[in-house]
Amino acid sequence: MTKHLKTHWRACGLALIAATAQLAFTAPVQAQAAPDTLAKVRSEGVIRLGVRDNAAPFAYVDAKGKPGGFTWDVCRAMVKNLEAELGRPIEIKVVPNAFAAPFDLLKDGRIDMQCGATTHSAERAKQADFSNTFFVSGIAVAYRKEDVQYANPLKFGRVAVLANSTAAKIMERRMGAKGSASIDTMVPVKSYEEGVAKLKAKEADTLFADSVLIPLDPAIDRRRSLETVEPYALMMRKGDRAFVDAVDRALMKVLSGPQARQFATDAKLDGRLNVLTPEAWRRGSKEPAPQMY
Missing domain, CATH: 3.40.190.10 (Periplasmic binding protein-like II)
Structure with a gap:
């Protein structure tokens, strides 16, 4: 900012320098105070x-x-x-x-x-x-116990993710990368409970979420390895x-x-x-x- 102003002042001449200096005295810019x-x-x-x-x-x-x-x-x-x-x-x-x-x-x-x-x-x-x-x-992948094909680390199908979460951002990047993982679509959910409910209702095939926050359910299993820290x-x-x-x-x-x-x-x-x-x-x-x- 300062370098830009000096260049501008030189180009415009001494009269503008004087005017700008006067303005600085009459209307000083206040720096935003750091929170305390x-x-x-x-x-x-x-x-x-x-x-x-x-x-x-x-x-x-x-x-x-x-x-x-x-x-x-x-x-x-x-x-x-x-x-x-x-x-x-x-x-x-x-x-x-x-x-x-x-x-x-x-x-x-x-x-x-x-x-x-x-x-x-x-x-x-x-x-x-x-x-x-x-x-x-760490992020884990949960799936219906009856659908053991989703124990495969490369299969996701319709993957439920908590909207705006770290997991959602990671899954967006993985879908964009078009790698070896099989991902059909993302299914945004508002809570981990809703994610499990969509698995059980067969509205999603996997749930990609923080392992500790995924509710325990006898109909739901998880892959053993974590996807992230x-x-x-x-x-x-x-x-x-x-x-x-x-x-x-x-x-x-x-x-x-x-x-x-x-x-x-x-x-x-x-x-x-x-x-x-x-x-x-x-x-x-x-x-x-x-x-x-």
């Missing part, structure tokens, strides 16, 4: 947590409006540690939301952090900042450095102690912990999901 959520929380004693409404066992809101799940327990414990660091009580205000809503809610200041099952990807990191990883999942993290406003650092400090106290294992047990995640999750708890990681497609 930590100072706001310290001042107000309130933190606004966005909670996914239907991402059990990580985050959900029941019929009475009460939040629950592994991520919710982790977030509450993290806020307790944040209270100790700031030396004051902090009230939690819950803002239930759907899958695609948190980005706008963060930008508008309606939430300070999203507690859900959000994959930390390089693409999303352009819009928001992320905490250390609190859980590592999905690091889940808490999501915050872009550029809110002091807040992100404080959240990471408070979060790692939760993950590195016995609380994380207990929260996993409470959420019935014990049998779904892969080796990557305890490793992330021990050492902390901000690595985004590897680009696999």
Whole structure:
């Protein structure tokens, strides 16, 4: 911008330089201030947590409006540690939301952090900042047990995907690549439960989704190998450095102690912990999901 203006000024002569300089004094341009959520929380004693409404066992809101799940327990414990660091009580205000809503809610200041099952990807990191990883999942392929041909890693048929999810973007790229995989069409769904329902109703042949979030059903089987690695993290406003650092400090106290294992047990995640999750708890990681497609 500055280089362009200097070139323009030289071309237009000294008179324009003087006029522009006068304008700069009378109408200065204000730089947009970086967000400072930590100072706001310290001042107000309130933190606004966005909670996914239907991402059990990580985050959900029941019929009475009460939040629950592994991520919710982790977030509450993290806020307790944040209270100790700031030396004051902090009230939690819950803002239930759907899958695609948190980005706008963060930008508008309606939430300070999203507690859900959000994959930390390089693409999303352009819009928001992320905490250390609190859980590592992966995309799996589910299919009807009676249709064993879809156990074949190259067969997808009509593949159900959660609209606007990481899985949907990966599947779009795979379809565009026109490789060896047999993919007929994508079937967008609004929830993982709807994806399983479409499998059972034979409106889809496979479901391409986060393995931990696919509901268990006796009529549904899964391929053994995972398609991707999905690091889940808490999501915050872009550029809110002091807040992100404080959240990471408070979060790692939760993950590195016995609380994380207990929260996993409470959420019935014990049998779904892969080796990557305890490793992330021990050492902390901000690595985004590897680009696999």
